Amino acid sequence: MSLMEQTNIPLIRPAIASDAAAIIHLITKHAEHEKEPYDPAGKLEHLQWWLSLENRNCTFLVVEENKTLIGYCTFALQFDTWYQKEYLFLDALYLEPAARGKGLGRALMERAVEEAKAKAVTTVQLVTPAHNHGAIAFYKKLGGRSTTKEWFTFELPQ
Numbered sequence: 001m002s003l004m005e006q007t008n009i010p011l012i013r014p015a016i017a018s019d020a021a022a023i024i025h026l027i028t029k030h031a032e033h034e035k036e037p038y039d040p041a042g043k044l045e046h047l048q049w050w051l052s053l054e055n056r057n058c059t060f061l062v063v064e065e066n067k068t069l070i071g072y073c074t075f076a077l078q079f080d081t082w083y084q085k086e087y088l089f090l091d092a093l094y095l096e097p098a099a100r101g102k103g104l105g106r107a108l109m110e111r112a113v114e115e116a117k118a119k120a121v122t123t124v125q126l127v128t129p130a131h132n133h134g135a136i137a138f139y140k141k142l143g144g145r146s147t148t149k150e151w152f153t154f155e156l157p158q
Contacts, residue, residue: 008065008066009065010063010064010065010070010099010102010104011063011064011065012061012062012063012064012104012107012108012111013061013062013064014059014060014061014062015051015060015061015062015072016051017048017049017051017052019051019062019069020044020047020048020051021044022062022068022069023047023062023069023072024040024043024044024047026069026070026071026072026094026096027040027043027072027092027094028040029094029096030092030094033094033132034128034129034132035129035131036129057076058074058075058076058091059074059075059076059112059115060072060073060074061073061074061108061111063095063099063104063108065099070095070096070098070099070104071093071094071095071096071099071104071105071108072092072093072094073090073092073093073094073108073109073111073112074090074091074092075088075089075090075091075112075115075124076088076089076091077089077119077121078125080123083123085121085122085123086119086121087116087121087122087123087124087125088112088113088115088116088119088121088123088124088125089124089125089126090109090112090124090125090126091126093105093108093109093126093135095108100134105138106142109124109142112124124144126139126144127151
């Protein structure tokens with residue numbers, strides 16, 4: 001038995017194609033938590049394909065404990081028009097309820113910050129629903145500040 005198996009320490013690692021089904025399950029739970037609609041139909045094959053790519057435009061991390069995925073985090077570089085600089089946009093961070101409060105969210109944020117610093121980026125931005133009080137408190141505890149902007153989504157016809 002390896003040390004990881006003996007101590008059951010959660011592992012944060014890059015997502016791989018074989019994680020796709022478990023990730024889709026976590027995304028479904030994430031959407032429920034944020035009270036957002038989500039239909040997983042047809043998404044598995046696309047996520048498997050995307051996770052198999054060598055060069056992705058996004059970092060996709062998962063949290064694994066006892067060979068089970070219990071969370072994920074995705075982030076990518078974006079450009080801020082007003083400030084004329086790149087920033088790291090954290091698109092999603094989700095942990096199963098039983099995994100919260102154990103430092104894993106902080107560890108995921110630290111990984112995102114490490115990547116930002118490695119790319120000489122000095123800002124991380126993210127969005128969370130106004131009703132997600134636990135996440136808001138978490139991000140404020142880490143030093144984040146909220147803004148008053150609202151985000152909009154436009155679905156384009158196929």
